[in-house]
Amino acid sequence: MNELFHNAAPNATRVAPPLPKPRQYPQQKPANAYLFGTCVLDLFFPEAGMDAIRLLEREGIRVHFPQGQSCCGQPAYTSGYTDEARAVARAQLALFEQDWPLVVPSGSCAGMIREHYGELFKDEPATLDRALALAERTFELAEFLLHVCKVQFEDQGAPTQVALHTSCSARREMNTHLHGRALLAQLGNVARVDHDHESECCGFGGTFSVRMPDISGAMVADKTRALRESGAAQVVSADCGCLLNINGALEKQNAALRGQHLASFLWQRSGGGR
CATH class of the missing domain: 3.40.50.1860 (Rossmann fold)
Structure with missing residues (x-):
């Protein structure tokens, strides 16, 4: 939260950022998808990453997990270290080259890729197109399950x-x-x-x-x-x-x-x- 306003003048009017633009979802489930595990999930909640893969596989999707993936670059970006964030983001771009959806079990990391990668590479035309293409096919996990997979869960747990x-x-x-x-x-x-x-x-x-x-x-x-x-x-x-x-x-x-x-x-x- 703090990063939104910490550079604003003390008495500046706080203006809420615009809501995400409505997006067009694929009409059919893809045969393949990437999973971006996020660094925190990988280190502290690996079972959640495995469960995300299981949910996608149950929908008939083959999940690909490039082993070289690391951070999305958000911590450096929101701290003002743009060059360092760009270096981290560039490394991720090289790993997701197939035209498959990138599913992220984290709304904040998905938002970094979808909303900010274009800004990161705005001065690098050769890289910008790749960054925007990846951003366009990036989905947060719940969003992907709901709007792309169109899941219908049957609850088997106790109240x-x-x-x-x-x-x-x-x-x-x-x-x-x-x-x-x-x-x-x-x-x-x-x-x-x-x-x-x-x-x-x-x-x-x-x-x-x-x-x-x-x-x-x-x-x-x-x-x-x-x-x-x-x-x-x-x-x-x-x-x-x-x-x-x-x-x-x-x-x-x-x-x-x-x-x-x-x-x-x-x-x-x-x-x-x-």
């Missing part, structure tokens, strides 16, 4: 209540909160509970939590208090950075409530592993 958390950048750039809500609504035994502070940042913000730990700590305290007071038995999110922050705070509070990646939640509720 439960969950709270959905969506990162602030994923909300404004990829509408991930709407996609997540729609998928959860397909699960007949899952009741999604609204919670106070639902649209507010959890305080992670990538490097924001490192540069401003006191503010970040206060924000995640507000977030976790709202989640605990919601009555939800579980938190579900499509962004691993937020899950790290929220789960860490809940653990420090000795709370029983925990968050799970949306991919794992959907896979388990729809009969995965049984």
Whole structure:
């Protein structure tokens, strides 16, 4: 959240960024797709990456995972290190050359590729076309399942209540909160509970939590208090950075409530592993 405004004048009017433009979705599911695992998912939530692959494979899609992939470049980009972000992004461009969809189990990382790669390479015409082409075929996982695969989940779990958390950048750039809500609504035994502070940042913000730990700590305290007071038995999110922050705070509070990646939640509720 902080990166939106930290360069603004103290009394400047805060103008919300525009919502994502409506996009045209393929009429048929592709035979092949790339998965961009994201660095946080790869290191801390590998089971969510595997569950994302299982969800796609169950739809008849062959999933390709280039081993050389790393970070999307977002931490450097939002911290003002544009040259470093460009170098990281250029390395990713070289890995996804086939004209297949790029599915990302993170709204913030998907938003980086889709919304900002064009800006990164605007002064490099030879690279810009590749960056824009990749951006156009980049989808956040929930968006892809809903609008491209047109999944219809049959809930096989016990009745439960969950709270959905969506990162602030994923909300404004990829509408991930709407996609997540729609998928959860397909699960007949899952009741999604609204919670106070639902649209507010959890305080992670990538490097924001490192540069401003006191503010970040206060924000995640507000977030976790709202989640605990919601009555939800579980938190579900499509962004691993937020899950790290929220789960860490809940653990420090000795709370029983925990968050799970949306991919794992959907896979388990729809009969995965049984």
